[in-house]
Amino acid sequence: xxxxxEFGLDTKVLRAITEMGFEESTPIQEKTIPLALEGKDLIxxxxxxxxxxxxFGIPLVSRIDPQEEKIVALIMCPTRELAIQVAxxxxxxxxxxxxxxLPIYGGQDIVKQIRALKKKPQIIIGTPGRLLDHINRxxxxxxxxxxxxxxxxxxxxxxxxxxxxxSILQLVPSDRxxxxxSATMPENIKxxxxxxxxxxxxxxxxxxxxxxPLIAQAYIEVQEKQKFEALCRLLDMEAxxxxxxxxRTKRRVDELSEALQKRGYSAEGLHGDxxxxxRDNVMRKFRDGSIDVLVATDVAARGLDVSGVTHxxxxxxxxxxxxxxxxxxxxxxxxxxxAAWTFVxxxxxxxxxxxxxxxxxxxxxxxxxxxxxxxxxxxxxxxERLIGTINDDNYAEYKASAIQLLEQYDSVQxxxxxxxxxxxxxxxxxxxxTPEEPLRAKKRRPDxxxxxxxxxxxxxxxxxxxGGYRRSGDRPYSGSGGGYGDRGRRDSRxxxxxxxxxxxxxxxxxxxxxxxxxxxxxxxxxxPKPTNSDFVNN
Ligand SMILES: Nc1ncnc2c1ncn2[C@@H]1O[C@H](COP(=O)(O)OP(=O)(O)OP(=O)(O)O)[C@@H](O)[C@H]1O
Ligand SMILES: [Mg+2]
Numbered sequence: 329x330x331x332x333x334e335f336g337l338d339t340k341v342l343r344a345i346t347e348m349g350f351e352e353s354t355p356i357q358e359k360t361i362p363l364a365l366e367g368k369d370l371i372x373x374x375x376x377x378x379x380x381x382x383x384f385g386i387p388l389v390s391r392i393d394p395q396e397e398k399i400v401a402l403i404m405c406p407t408r409e410l411a412i413q414v415a416x417x418x419x420x421x422x423x424x425x426x427x428x429x430l431p432i433y434g435g436q437d438i439v440k441q442i443r444a445l446k447k448k449p450q451i452i453i454g455t456p457g458r459l460l461d462h463i464n465r466x467x468x469x470x471x472x473x474x475x476x477x478x479x480x481x482x483x484x485x486x487x488x489x490x491x492x493x494x495s496i497l498q499l500v501p502s503d504r505x506x507x508x509x510s511a512t513m514p515e516n517i518k519x520x521x522x523x524x525x526x527x528x529x530x531x532x533x534x535x536x537x538x539x540x541p542l543i544a545q546a547y548i549e550v551q552e553k554q555k556f557e558a559l560c561r562l563l564d565m566e567a568x569x570x571x572x573x574x575x576r577t578k579r580r581v582d583e584l585s586e587a588l589q590k591r592g593y594s595a596e597g598l599h600g601d602x603x604x605x606x607r608d609n610v611m612r613k614f615r616d617g618s619i620d621v622l623v624a625t626d627v628a629a630r631g632l633d634v635s636g637v638t639h640x641x642x643x644x645x646x647x648x649x650x651x652x653x654x655x656x657x658x659x660x661x662x663x664x665x666x667a668a669w670t671f672v673x674x675x676x677x678x679x680x681x682x683x684x685x686x687x688x689x690x691x692x693x694x695x696x697x698x699x700x701x702x703x704x705x706x707x708x709x710x711x712e713r714l715i716g717t718i719n720d721d722n723y724a725e726y727k728a729s730a731i732q733l734l735e736q737y738d739s740v741q742x743x744x745x746x747x748x749x750x751x752x753x754x755x756x757x758x759x760x761x762t763p764e765e766p767l768r769a770k771k772r773r774p775d776x777x778x779x780x781x782x783x784x785x786x787x788x789x790x791x792x793x794x795g796g797y798r799r800s801g802d803r804p805y806s807g808s809g810g811g812y813g814d815r816g817r818r819d820s821r822x823x824x825x826x827x828x829x830x831x832x833x834x835x836x837x838x839x840x841x842x843x844x845x846x847x848x849x850x851x852x853x854x855x856p857k858p859t860n861s862d863f864v865n866n
Contacts, residue, residue, distance in 0.1 A: 329358065340419065350379075369526050370528050377661025385418050401452070406484045407631070409632065410631040429666050432452055436458075459496060480511070490516065540793075543657075548672070549672050550790060552763045558696050568667075569620075570622075570636045571638070599627055614634060617636070630648075635662075638666055645679055772840045
């Protein structure tokens with residue numbers, strides 16, 4: 329592994345990298361940074377959570393002159409949350425060099441964005457729809473842009489952004505430097521690359537061998553009606569530090585987050601029908617740990633990076649294998665371990681096997697956690713909280729009443745009652761969710777093992793990656809259950825005030841969660857590929 333100090337980077341950029349806690353480059357960074365520093369066009373593919381953002385971000389900020397008063401770089405992302413997150417990382421990287429960057433996304437007050445644009449950012453990070461709005465209003469001009477990055481390009485095309493991306497790229501001078509990152513390389517991405525990239529270098533670090541996965545994958549077979557109880561037991565047993573739970577539809581996400589709250593969990597929902605303010609708030613709370621559970625549609629499946637996410641739970645099976653890989657890739661990032669659990673109803677087992685075949689990874693079957701395991705988990709966490717409070721030594725004012733109580737009651741009795749209170753147990757509250765229909769494969773799945781299809785590979789970690797690029801001072805994730813109240817390092821990304829009203833609203837396309845445009849692949853040579861239309865929501 330190459331150290332960042334060995335790339336010959338500007339000292340200010342290197343300082344920023346060091347302050348972010350990075351020492352060693354990840355494989356995609358090692359390959360991409362030297363090429364991009366030279367201005368070579370490239371197509372990058374690497375597993376989830378392996379630092380693709382810094383792979384393009386570092387050379388990007390390195391090549392920009394802080395004196396520049398025009399927009400010289402443009403980064404396009406599929407979702408608003410991702411635009412905000414990438415902007416945050418770019419701003420950290422460019423901080424000491426004095427680089428100005430700005431996220432531009434739908435749902436945020438356009439007047440506020442226009443005001444921010446007056447501060448002359450050099451880098452714009454945006455979703456295609458809103459970017460085009462600004463271009464049409466002439467509040468963003470692209471004639472000085474010399475670098476373009478397309479992050480999650482395949483997802484942007486799947487969302488129907490092809491026309492917007494093409495219109496935008498046609499406005500950027502053609503002697504630019506272009507970098508395209510994509511999890512998969514379907515024909516439409518190849519075509520886009522051919523049209524807009526110049527002799528691109530293809531940088532792919534997707535190991536073929538399945539070994540030493542950092543994400544432990546398991547599934548539980550469960551009836552639709554039992555899913556919620558199963559979820560509560562799983563959360564109790566595993567005691568995640570932070571968890572993301574994926575539901576199939578917006579209604580599902582709303583019902584599920586509400587139900588979890590009723591049962592005493594600290595959970596909130598995220599989907600495309602919420603206002604931008606609500607979305608920003610939920611993400612902020614999740615990032616700073618004021619909620620432990622994020623319930624989301626696939627809008628959160630791609631790219632989101634929140635440190636401390638130890639668990640991903642697929643409450644509903646995802647539509648396709650790609651979605652599965654991206655969803656579970658929200659954990660097990662940057663050399664850390666993670667756990668991914670998937671609920672499968674009996675009628676969906678075939679679909680699960682299909683996902684296993686495409687991802688070339690066996691998903692272990694696990695039994696439904698027993699009531700005893702759930703209780704044990706919950707009590708362990710409660711005990712840890714109590715002990716943590718003792719260690720903090722900040723409870724003197726409670727001592728007098730404790731002594732008084734001990735005169736009247738037995739100590740075990742008292743402590744047991746206090747623990748019951750602390751667990752916040754609300755098992756007695758009945759919950760009923762609207763059932764979702766099972767996902768089923770309509771016809772026999774083709775064997776796609778030999779289709780040459782490239783999956784983003786969190787499931788195919790190369791064993792050596794383990795810990796190879798852990799941040800300095802990081803503590804490895806210590807198995808399930810541990811560390812309640814010990815949030816470890818947590819990015820305090822926040823501070824992105826969402827505006828009120830949404831302007832042009834073109835981006836709304838990106839948030840049709842659960843009803844995304846069907847994927848189109850027209851490469852005659854490819855083996856049949858799953859498309860959403862292959863599955864029936866019957
Ligand atoms: N060299 C490094 N050393 C340690 N941590 C790193 C390094 N590079 C990036 N990271 C951290 O790793 C995490 C994942 O990075 P990033 O979000 O860029 O991954 P990604 O490859 O884009 O994943 P996805 O495919 O899910 O979008 C981030 O928290 C980032 O700060
Ligand atoms: Mg990413």
